[in-house]
Amino acid sequence: YFAAKKSKYKSGVMITGSHNPKNYNGFKMVMFNKSFYGKNIYNLGKFAENGSDLIFTGEVENINIEDEYISRILKSFKNYEKGSLFDKKIIWDCGNGATGNILKNLIKYLPGKHFVLFSEIDGNFPNHDPDPTKEENLSELKKNIIDLNADFGIAFDGDGDRISVMKKDGELIPGDILTSYLSLSINDKSKDIILDIKSSSVAKNIIEKLGFNVQIWKTGHSHIKSKMTEIGTLLAGEMSGHIFFSDEYYGYDDALYSSLRFLNLINEGHDLYSFLNDLDPYYATPELKIKCSEESKFQIIENISKKLKNKYKLNNLILIDGVRVNLNVGWYLIRASNTENALVIRVEGKTEEYKKQLVQEVKNLLYEENIIVNL
Numbered sequence: 001y002f003a004a005k006k007s008k009y010k011s012g013v014m015i016t017g018s019h020n021p022k023n024y025n026g027f028k029m030v031m032f033n034k035s036f037y038g039k040n041i042y043n044l045g046k047f048a049e050n051g052s053d054l055i056f057t058g059e060v061e062n063i064n065i066e067d068e069y070i071s072r073i074l075k076s077f078k079n080y081e082k083g084s085l086f087d088k089k090i091i092w093d094c095g096n097g098a099t100g101n102i103l104k105n106l107i108k109y110l111p112g113k114h115f116v117l118f119s120e121i122d123g124n125f126p127n128h129d130p131d132p133t134k135e136e137n138l139s140e141l142k143k144n145i146i147d148l149n150a151d152f153g154i155a156f157d158g159d160g161d162r163i164s165v166m167k168k169d170g171e172l173i174p175g176d177i178l179t180s181y182l183s184l185s186i187n188d189k190s191k192d193i194i195l196d197i198k199s200s201s202v203a204k205n206i207i208e209k210l211g212f213n214v215q216i217w218k219t220g221h222s223h224i225k226s227k228m229t230e231i232g233t234l235l236a237g238e239m240s241g242h243i244f245f246s247d248e249y250y251g252y253d254d255a256l257y258s259s260l261r262f263l264n265l266i267n268e269g270h271d272l273y274s275f276l277n278d279l280d281p282y283y284a285t286p287e288l289k290i291k292c293s294e295e296s297k298f299q300i301i302e303n304i305s306k307k308l309k310n311k312y313k314l315n316n317l318i319l320i321d322g323v324r325v326n327l328n329v330g331w332y333l334i335r336a337s338n339t340e341n342a343l344v345i346r347v348e349g350k351t352e353e354y355k356k357q358l359v360q361e362v363k364n365l366l367y368e369e370n371i372i373v374n375l
Contacts, residue, residue, distance in 0.1 A: 019157035035222035083267035130158035142170035162241035163255035176203035179237025194236035284348035
């Protein structure tokens with residue numbers, strides 16, 4: 001993304017399976033610094049199917065932009081001479097993904113004590129799968145945090161656009177809560193902040209208490225970036241750890257940049273644990289994925305949406321991406337994954353009992369679609 005932004009061509013292709021295991025792969029594309037996705041990819045496929053008689057010539061040039069990139073993202077770190085980060089101990093987990101080389105050079109410029117795991121870039125992911133939102137993938141990070149008495153850990157996915165932050169007790173901070181903490185770094189409260197449809201009501205409430213308006217939007221980095229451009233927002237975040245800044249940066253999801261914005265808040269004295277301890281209690285499931293064929297997942301969502309439209313008032317439903325049901329006792333979401341053959345479920349209740357009731361309602365809806373799950 002950075003190379004496309006800084007070059008005269010303004011477009012790019014990334015070969016990546018993102019957070020998925022090594023047997024997944026594909027292309028991410030940008031055209032004139034905008035996401036190239038959905039119908040654009042479909043139309044490109046139709047164009048390629050028909051072929052072309054035109055012949056073009058071009059050239060290949062290998063460019064290393066690491067130094068320029070590091071210099072640019074370090075602009076977000078405001079005070080190198082003093083601050084709360086100097087006495088902090090941080091463990092980093094690159095997961096053998098694309099961030100490894102750059103991170104090893106980046107931490108040379110940062111205060112505090114830094115320890116890096118799995119920095120060797122290896123697309124076979126020999127140490128763990130590259131999804132940093134799953135605690136089972138970060139057992140070594142957790143072990144090192146506890147063994148070294150570190151203050152927190154930071155992990156990235158395979159292509160470096162997802163960030164996860166792990167607390168000193170080994171528990172991951174959900175991406176929506178991390179976004180609410182990062183909203184402390186945004187000064188212009190006239191601009192909305194975007195959360196994806198999987199996000200907790202607690203995260204939304206925190207951001208609103210800070211004086212911002214919150215928009216809930218479709219999950220998926222391409223959807224979020226397009227919406228940011230449309231409404232001119234300065235920060236957006238997803239449960240999955242995609243964080244987007246456009247106040248001092250370029251509006252795309254860059255986990256290394258987001259980690260520096262996070263560290264800068266720590267350095268300025270915004271205590272992470274005090275912030276987390278002040279949260280309202282909430283009772284939520286993690287993001288749950290249920291295997292479902294590519295052919296049937298969208299039809300199942302359509303069937304469930306029809307039933308819920310008959311059961312609830314429209315103002316209780318958000319239908320922009322699957323279906324989210326908002327009730328006085330909590331909420332739940334059922335949607336089709338954009339990147340996997342799966343349905344995605346999330347449930348949050350105002351109490352543990354309410355959460356159980358909502359989980360049962362979701363199980364009943366899925367059972368009617370011949371899907372038996374143990375939520």
